[in-house]
Amino acid sequence: MKASITLRVDGEQRSLTLDTRTTLLDALREHLGVTAAKKGCDHGQCGACTVLLDGRRVTTCLSLAVACDGTSVTTAEGLAPGGTLHPLQQAFLEQDALQCGYCTPGQICSALGMLDEAQAGHPSFVTEGLAAPAELSDEEIRERMSGNLCRCGAYVNIVAAIRQAIAERATP
Amino acid sequence: MTPFAYERATDASSAVARVAAHPNAVFLGGGTNLVDHMKLGIAHPQLLVDVTRLPFSKIESLPDGGIRVGAGVRNSDLAADRTVRERYPVLSQALLGGASGQLRNLATTAGNLLQRTRCAYFQDVTVPCNKRTPGSGCSAIDGHNRDHAILGASDQCVAVHPSDMAVALAALDATVVVLGRQGERRISAVDFHRLPGDAAQRDSMLEHGELIVAVELPALPVAAHSVYYKVRDRASYAFALVSVAAALEVRSGRVHDVRIAFGGVAHKPWRARRAEAALRGAPATEEVYGRAADAELADAKVLKHNAFKIPLARNTLRMVLRQLAQGGR
Numbered sequence: 001m002k003a004s005i006t007l008r009v010d011g012e013q014r015s016l017t018l019d020t021r022t023t024l025l026d027a028l029r030e031h032l033g034v035t036a037a038k039k040g041c042d043h044g045q046c047g048a049c050t051v052l053l054d055g056r057r058v059t060t061c062l063s064l065a066v067a068c069d070g071t072s073v074t075t076a077e078g079l080a081p082g083g084t085l086h087p088l089q090q091a092f093l094e095q096d097a098l099q100c101g102y103c104t105p106g107q108i109c110s111a112l113g114m115l116d117e118a119q120a121g122h123p124s125f126v127t128e129g130l131a132a133p134a135e136l137s138d139e140e141i142r143e144r145m146s147g148n149l150c151r152c153g154a155y156v157n158i159v160a161a162i163r164q165a166i167a168e169r170a171t172p
Numbered sequence: 173m174t175p176f177a178y179e180r181a182t183d184a185s186s187a188v189a190r191v192a193a194h195p196n197a198v199f200l201g202g203g204t205n206l207v208d209h210m211k212l213g214i215a216h217p218q219l220l221v222d223v224t225r226l227p228f229s230k231i232e233s234l235p236d237g238g239i240r241v242g243a244g245v246r247n248s249d250l251a252a253d254r255t256v257r258e259r260y261p262v263l264s265q266a267l268l269g270g271a272s273g274q275l276r277n278l279a280t281t282a283g284n285l286l287q288r289t290r291c292a293y294f295q296d297v298t299v300p301c302n303k304r305t306p307g308s309g310c311s312a313i314d315g316h317n318r319d320h321a322i323l324g325a326s327d328q329c330v331a332v333h334p335s336d337m338a339v340a341l342a343a344l345d346a347t348v349v350v351l352g353r354q355g356e357r358r359i360s361a362v363d364f365h366r367l368p369g370d371a372a373q374r375d376s377m378l379e380h381g382e383l384i385v386a387v388e389l390p391a392l393p394v395a396a397h398s399v400y401y402k403v404r405d406r407a408s409y410a411f412a413l414v415s416v417a418a419a420l421e422v423r424s425g426r427v428h429d430v431r432i433a434f435g436g437v438a439h440k441p442w443r444a445r446r447a448e449a450a451l452r453g454a455p456a457t458e459e460v461y462g463r464a465a466d467a468e469l470a471d472a473k474v475l476k477h478n479a480f481k482i483p484l485a486r487n488t489l490r491m492v493l494r495q496l497a498q499g500g501r
């Protein structure tokens with residue numbers, strides 16, 4: 001069955017007609033040619049497909065595109081309009097936080113959403129007393145990023161890149 | 173995937189009417205379990221009624237001091253809620269211990285309650301499974317059953333319920349508020365999920381077409397002193413092998429009030445009434461904690477690969493009670 005929807009993708013209004021079975025991930029990649037969101041597992045388990053949906057980080061492989069009608073999607077590509085890298089993207093390069101790079105767009109979108117959550121005072125499973133975390137320890141970063149798997153095992157440098165981005169946020 | 177029609181519900185009663193009238197219709201929440209099952213060929217709905225834009229995404233205070241959590245509240249928002257963190261920390265922790273940040277931003281309260289077992293055979297359409305295909309048999313009973321139940325199982329199904337949140341709700345005396353064609357009814361969280369018996373295909377007491385509209389938590393002073401402890405194969409982002417949701421208040425060395433539920437041990441969150449009875453009024457000592465755990469686990473039955481769950485459940489409960497008694501949460 002067909003449905004017509006409108007999405008705002010990386011700042012651009014896009015209208016499309018698709019089968020109701022299409023996931024948001026496939027709508028982005030196969031219908032709109034936005035390939036920054038990657039397909040790893042297609043079952044919600046790896047985080048490679050993470051984008052910011054109306055500003056919050058979400059996986060896209062288990063969301064139906066028709067259910068996202070009217071939303072705004074930011075992929076890792078949309079973070080670098082005109083090719084100027086976002087500070088977090090720059091930090092990933094400087095810290096060598098990738099090997100093959102397949103998980104990277106998802107890691108970056110997830111890290112951005114995660115930093116906003118922390119700034120809003122959201123605790124994580126490892127936050128002592130469920131208080132608003134004063135600063136993100138490595139343990140906090142690892143826990144909050146545990147939904148993004150890296151098959152190349154670049155975790156150590158991913159944490160370092162996120163730490164760099166946090167430091168840069170604090171001292172503009 | 174079977175083709176399906178998609179509708180966005182604008183009010184709760186017409187959503188109920190739509191789904192109730194159509195045997196192959198289902199409600200759609202965040203989709204993180206349902207869409208997965210549709211991809212795996214486990215679920216084949218022909219009509220999806222999306223309830224995520226219904227106005228039930230609020231957390232409200234109740235006159236009796238409790239709170240009412242709308243069925244559409246996302247798991248991340250519920251976990252971060254100030255009142256929940258202060259008065260029901262076990263619930264925040266259970267939510268934060270489940271899935272990942274990006275999944276919790278999608279998952280709804282109702283969808284979390286109704287997520288189905290992660291039994292690997294249930295998810296594999298090529299093998300027998302009574303829960304998926306009634307009467308076909310259970311592949312887990314003589315198969316890889318390390319993750320499976322030690323309490324309340326039947327010879328039809330030995331699966332465990334995967335929700336962390338539901339374990340906290342069972343411990344907190346929560347109530348699930350449900351809207352059907354005949355109006356609203358209330359089901360206690362402890363009775364909401366069922367044991368497999370000879371109808372393994374039924375996970376809960378919900379009838380077709382019934383919509384979860386809210387979950388209510390009572391004012392429960394002991395809950396301010398509560399914790400969720402989850403034992404799993406890796407430090408994060410894994411389902412529980414065994415988990416404990418517990419609230420404890422000790423006065424003058426004796427247990428004044430207590431609530432306990434286990435996860436990962438049964439087809440439903442396992443409210444540990446026998447352990448609670450053994451604790452209430454008794455001295456808050458290691459010996460009593462051990463006796464309480466033994467009372468609860470006395471009827472446990474193990475399968476070939478899951479005998480470790482008995483000592484794991486026993487030790488986890490003792491550790492959690494010790495921590496709570498010492499004032500940590």
Ligand SMILES: Cc1cc2nc3c(=O)[nH]c(=O)nc-3n(C[C@H](O)[C@H](O)[C@H](O)COP(=O)(O)OP(=O)(O)OC[C@H]3O[C@@H](n4cnc5c(N)ncnc54)[C@H](O)[C@@H]3O)c2cc1C
Nearest residue numbers: 044201202203204205206270271280283284286335336384
């Ligand atoms: C990789 C991965 C890891 C996970 N790890 C964990 C974990 O560690 N712990 C844990 O607890 N969970 C875990 N989960 C499961 C996750 O919590 C659930 O998928 C989620 O809570 C389901 O919520 P949803 O809103 O997406 O439900 P949906 O998938 O939309 O729906 C689930 C079911 O609920 C029904 N439904 C939805 N809303 C209503 C309503 N209002 N009334 C009646 N019926 C309704 C649907 O018809 C469907 O049958 C994990 C999931 C994934 C993919």
Ligand code: SF4
Nearest residue numbers: 291301310329330331
């Ligand atoms: S344990 Fe239950 S869900 Fe798993 S194969 Fe047996 S019947 Fe199916």
Ligand code: FES
Nearest residue numbers: 040041042047061
């Ligand atoms: S592709 Fe979506 S989580 Fe793996």
Ligand code: FES
Nearest residue numbers: 099101150151152
């Ligand atoms: S860099 Fe290769 S998967 Fe992460």
